[in-house]
Amino acid sequence: MNLRKILGAAVLGAGLLTLTACGNSEDKSNAKTVSVNVGDVLPTMDSSLNTTAIGAQQLNNTMEGLYRFDGKNLKPAGATSIAKPTNNGTRYTIDLRKTKWSNGDNVTAKDYVYAWRRTVAPKTGSQYAYIFSGVKNAEKINAGKMPTNTLGIKALNDYKLQIDLEHPIAYFNSMLAGSQFFPQNEKVVKASKGKYGLNSKNLVSNGPFKLDNWKVSDTTWKETKNKGYWDAKNVKLDALKYHVVKDPNTGLNLYTSKDLDIYTGLSGDSAQQLSNRKDFSTTPSSSLFYMELNQAKNPLFKNEKIRQAISHAIDRKQLSTKVLGNTGTPATTVVPKGMAYNEKTKKDFKDEKQSKALSESTSYNPKLATKLWKEGLKEVSGGNKNITLVSDDTDTAKKSSEFLQNGLEKNLPGLKITLNNVPFKNRLQKSTSGDFDMVISAWSPDYPDPSTFLDLFTKGNAMNRGKWSNAQYDAQDKAAAITNANNPQVRWNNMLNAQSIITKEQGTVPLYQQTVASLMNDKVQGYVKDPSGLYNMANVYKK
Amino acid sequence: MTKYILKRIAYLFLTLFIIASITFFLMKFLPGTPFSNEEKLSEAQRAIMNQQYGLDKPLIVQYFAYLGNLIQGNLGTSFQFNNQPVTTLIAQQIGPSLQIGTQAMILGSLLGVLLGAVAAIRKNSWIDTVATFFSILGLSIPSFVFAVLLQYFFGYKLQMFPVALWSGFSSSVLPTIALAAFPLANIARFMRTEMVDVLSSDYIELARAKGNSNWQTVAKHALRNSLIPVITIVGPMAVNIMTGSMVVENIFSIPGIGNQFVQSILTNDFPTIMGLTIFYSFLLVVIILVVDILYGIIDPRIRLGNGGKE
Numbered sequence: 001m002n003l004r005k006i007l008g009a010a011v012l013g014a015g016l017l018t019l020t021a022c023g024n025s026e027d028k029s030n031a032k033t034v035s036v037n038v039g040d041v042l043p044t045m046d047s048s049l050n051t052t053a054i055g056a057q058q059l060n061n062t063m064e065g066l067y068r069f070d071g072k073n074l075k076p077a078g079a080t081s082i083a084k085p086t087n088n089g090t091r092y093t094i095d096l097r098k099t100k101w102s103n104g105d106n107v108t109a110k111d112y113v114y115a116w117r118r119t120v121a122p123k124t125g126s127q128y129a130y131i132f133s134g135v136k137n138a139e140k141i142n143a144g145k146m147p148t149n150t151l152g153i154k155a156l157n158d159y160k161l162q163i164d165l166e167h168p169i170a171y172f173n174s175m176l177a178g179s180q181f182f183p184q185n186e187k188v189v190k191a192s193k194g195k196y197g198l199n200s201k202n203l204v205s206n207g208p209f210k211l212d213n214w215k216v217s218d219t220t221w222k223e224t225k226n227k228g229y230w231d232a233k234n235v236k237l238d239a240l241k242y243h244v245v246k247d248p249n250t251g252l253n254l255y256t257s258k259d260l261d262i263y264t265g266l267s268g269d270s271a272q273q274l275s276n277r278k279d280f281s282t283t284p285s286s287s288l289f290y291m292e293l294n295q296a297k298n299p300l301f302k303n304e305k306i307r308q309a310i311s312h313a314i315d316r317k318q319l320s321t322k323v324l325g326n327t328g329t330p331a332t333t334v335v336p337k338g339m340a341y342n343e344k345t346k347k348d349f350k351d352e353k354q355s356k357a358l359s360e361s362t363s364y365n366p367k368l369a370t371k372l373w374k375e376g377l378k379e380v381s382g383g384n385k386n387i388t389l390v391s392d393d394t395d396t397a398k399k400s401s402e403f404l405q406n407g408l409e410k411n412l413p414g415l416k417i418t419l420n421n422v423p424f425k426n427r428l429q430k431s432t433s434g435d436f437d438m439v440i441s442a443w444s445p446d447y448p449d450p451s452t453f454l455d456l457f458t459k460g461n462a463m464n465r466g467k468w469s470n471a472q473y474d475a476q477d478k479a480a481a482i483t484n485a486n487n488p489q490v491r492w493n494n495m496l497n498a499q500s501i502i503t504k505e506q507g508t509v510p511l512y513q514q515t516v517a518s519l520m521n522d523k524v525q526g527y528v529k530d531p532s533g534l535y536n537m538a539n540v541y542k543k
Numbered sequence: 544m545t546k547y548i549l550k551r552i553a554y555l556f557l558t559l560f561i562i563a564s565i566t567f568f569l570m571k572f573l574p575g576t577p578f579s580n581e582e583k584l585s586e587a588q589r590a591i592m593n594q595q596y597g598l599d600k601p602l603i604v605q606y607f608a609y610l611g612n613l614i615q616g617n618l619g620t621s622f623q624f625n626n627q628p629v630t631t632l633i634a635q636q637i638g639p640s641l642q643i644g645t646q647a648m649i650l651g652s653l654l655g656v657l658l659g660a661v662a663a664i665r666k667n668s669w670i671d672t673v674a675t676f677f678s679i680l681g682l683s684i685p686s687f688v689f690a691v692l693l694q695y696f697f698g699y700k701l702q703m704f705p706v707a708l709w710s711g712f713s714s715s716v717l718p719t720i721a722l723a724a725f726p727l728a729n730i731a732r733f734m735r736t737e738m739v740d741v742l743s744s745d746y747i748e749l750a751r752a753k754g755n756s757n758w759q760t761v762a763k764h765a766l767r768n769s770l771i772p773v774i775t776i777v778g779p780m781a782v783n784i785m786t787g788s789m790v791v792e793n794i795f796s797i798p799g800i801g802n803q804f805v806q807s808i809l810t811n812d813f814p815t816i817m818g819l820t821i822f823y824s825f826l827l828v829v830i831i832l833v834v835d836i837l838y839g840i841i842d843p844r845i846r847l848g849n850g851g852k853e
Contacts, residue, residue: 040806043623043624043625044624044625046625049625122585122587122588122591123591123595125584125588125591125592125595126588127578127583127584128583129583129584129585129588130583130584130585139585142585142587142588143585143586143587144585144587144591145587194626195626195627197625198624198625198626198627215635216624216627216632217624217627217632217635217636217798217803218635218798219709219796219797219798220708220709220798243708243796244796244798245707245796246793246796246802247793247794247796249691249694249695249794250694250706250707250793250794250795250796253694253695253698253699253706253707254706254707254708254796256699257698257699257702257706259705259706259707259708423574423809424809425573425574425575425809425810425811426574426575428575429574429575462583
């Protein structure tokens with residue numbers, strides 16, 4: 001080889017690199033396009049199989065069920081009006097709007113029947129099939145004991161749907177806005193031969209936008225306005241762009257250089273640094289973080305005073321502001337704020353008098369904590385004061401558990417906490433098998449109703465890992481779910497009562513409600529979270 | 544030579560087989576299942592899904608079934624992305640990783656060889672000092688720090704290149720430079736040491752005595768001999784760059800394969816873990832084989848005679 005040749009090649013290489021430097025062509029800030037960051041790729045667009053919030057948002061953008069959230073309110077979408085149940089709250093007869101799929105097919109009642117049966121059928125393997133459990137025969141079908149055509153959904157004709165429930169479900173209408181209840185075009189699902197929802201070729205849309213040239217594992221995708229959408233005239237944007245951004249600095253640089261209109265989900269560190277900016281905002285999400293105390297493993301936690309002592313030993317305000325950098329707000333109960341509203345008064349569940357009165361149970365009070373702890377210890381025999389606190393291994397989770405360890409050990413003399421920060425899957429396994437003393441768990445609502453949280457702590461619920469139980473609590477929860485399902489106000493009070501019981505006893509220790517911190521271009525309007533935790537992108541526009 | 548290469552190819556498959564087997568059994572020790580919502584699955588669903596994924600059979604049966612498929616080039620379908628074949632998944636994402644990896648290797652090797660050679664020829668001059676300074680800098684600054692600096696100055700401040708995201712060649716420039724820093728510095732260091740040795744050897748003296756000019760001596764004799772140890776490190780380094788580009792890919796939001804690997808482990812996506820491990824191992828063993836063959840071409844002393852006899 002010749003040195004000059006090598007030299008030449010090197011110079012050529014370096015030259016090529018600099019030559020292409022000035023090729024930034026695309027117009028970045030388009031008045032009719034909004035670009036948003038997301039934390040991860042879109043794993044599927046199959047509404048039967050999706051389990052992620054990212055997927056749910058894209059389904060909400062590109063498809064549509066019977067209803068859609070418009071701010072806090074439900075409005076008819078695929079249906080012509082919000083249905084009033086008959087047959088003692090167990091039958092919903094719904095008229096459908098005449099709308100089309102993006103391939104020109106009509107969206108008919110049969111598409112709903114097909115989609116629902118497909119989700120519930122055990123061989124589909126839908127991990128959200130359980131959400132259908134109140135629909136007639138859904139549980140039995142999912143358990144493989146009945147054929148799918150016995151499911152309580154029927155197409156009376158092409159544009160009339162009849163849904164039958166096992167028992168009245170007070171929040172059934174708001175569940176119907178969820179992506180699990182969306183229709184599917186049978187022809188398209190079948191033609192995709194098991195690859196439905198894995199790329200935009202195997203998809204059709206009936207929503208405000210449609211996916212262009214997308215395939216699973218893409219880190220950037222674009223959704224353009226669906227011209228055939230029935231309400232297209234009220235869709236203000238031409239396109240939505242989503243970019244997967246994993247690094248906080250990158251997100252900030254992309255936002256500042258106008259590649260992103262909305263940079264959402266800031267890390268605690270960034271949120272703290274940027275909180276003075278004008279374009280900074282925080283929105284409470286409906287995800288709640290709480291600590292479960294394993295009564296089955298450690299008898300200490302069977303004692304109410306000890307559980308209360310633990311709760312009073314935690315400075316939730318410090319945790320939210322200093323440790324989480326304003327990406328959390330102190331939680332006073334196991335129900336998050338901004339999710340459920342009283343049907344009549346439109347009052348937030350957490351703004352009710354009974355809810356507000358509970359804030360004392362989670363106040364930071366070291367003296368009271370020490371006192372209760374000492375009294376509690378005298379009341380129990382046995383129990384190990386050397387305990388492990390299991391949590392995730394993310395930065396935030398590690399910092400939070402160190403903070404908790406510090407506060408608890410300081411205020412509860414004799415308590416020794418060993419931290420066990422493990423990957424997510426590992427944490428779930430430990431939680432399920434009961435291999436923990438304390439574990440930090442998180443829950444996001446399946447539907448916007450307090451019961452999605454309150455149900456978790458009933459006796460026998462698989463998610464009740466601490467094994468706390470209270471007969472009165474279970475009774476109130478059951479009354480809200482079944483006995484009073486047709487009586488919204490009584491039911492509302494049942495749930496408030498249940499909330500009081502678990503909070504006063506600290507059956508589980510609420511920590512914080514997650515807050516989403518974002519930077520947003522001040523031209524963007526209408527980007528508002530609805531009770532299901534999603535954004536109705538049809539309402540978003542640029543000034 | 545042919546016999547030697549054939550023997551090496553046989554070893555290559557043996558190595559892959561051993562790696563596949565070890566990974567398979569280690570992977571089964573991962574906690575949890577591939578299902579993300581497992582508490583909520585009915586018994587019937589779980590049974591059907593386990594059967595679909597072949598997880599219901601004894602481990603040893605799963606192992607042989609896997610090997611059987613592997614021989615036919617079937618890596619299975621991903622759990623994480625329902626039913627997406629792992630080969631498609633790799634094919635979709637390997638492009639950007641390969642591109643920035645290859646570019647970084649080419650850039651790093653060329654500049655590294657150049658820098659090392661110049662430093663050796665002008666030993667103890669200011670050029671040498673500057674070159675050494677840069678190679679130490681390149682070795683000691685981690686690629687993610689370098690990447691963030693590049694992004695901030697050349698992407699954000701000067702706006703010469705895209706800050707991040709993947710749209711054509713211009714967005715590959717900064718990640719390429721970030722990745723190239725380490726091989727560049729490393730190769731320069733090796734090159735300089737070796738070249739200094741070579742330049743003081745007898746045959747170089749002879750070449751000079753025969754009346755060759757300084758450039759001719761360096762180009763014809765010194766360079767080729769100094770490249771031998773460099774080739775040794777280039778192979779593994781290339782694989783290292785292609786597999787270790789995850790951090791840089793994350794910083795520049797590149798749709799590469801690095802992140803997929805980590806995700807598949809975190810979500811217990813067994814077929815993807817296996818597929819990527821085998822794919823990476825394959826790259827590594829092939830590159831090592833190529834390097835060994837290259838030795839023979841560069842250095843006649845290593846060249847094998849007929850049937851391995853000298």
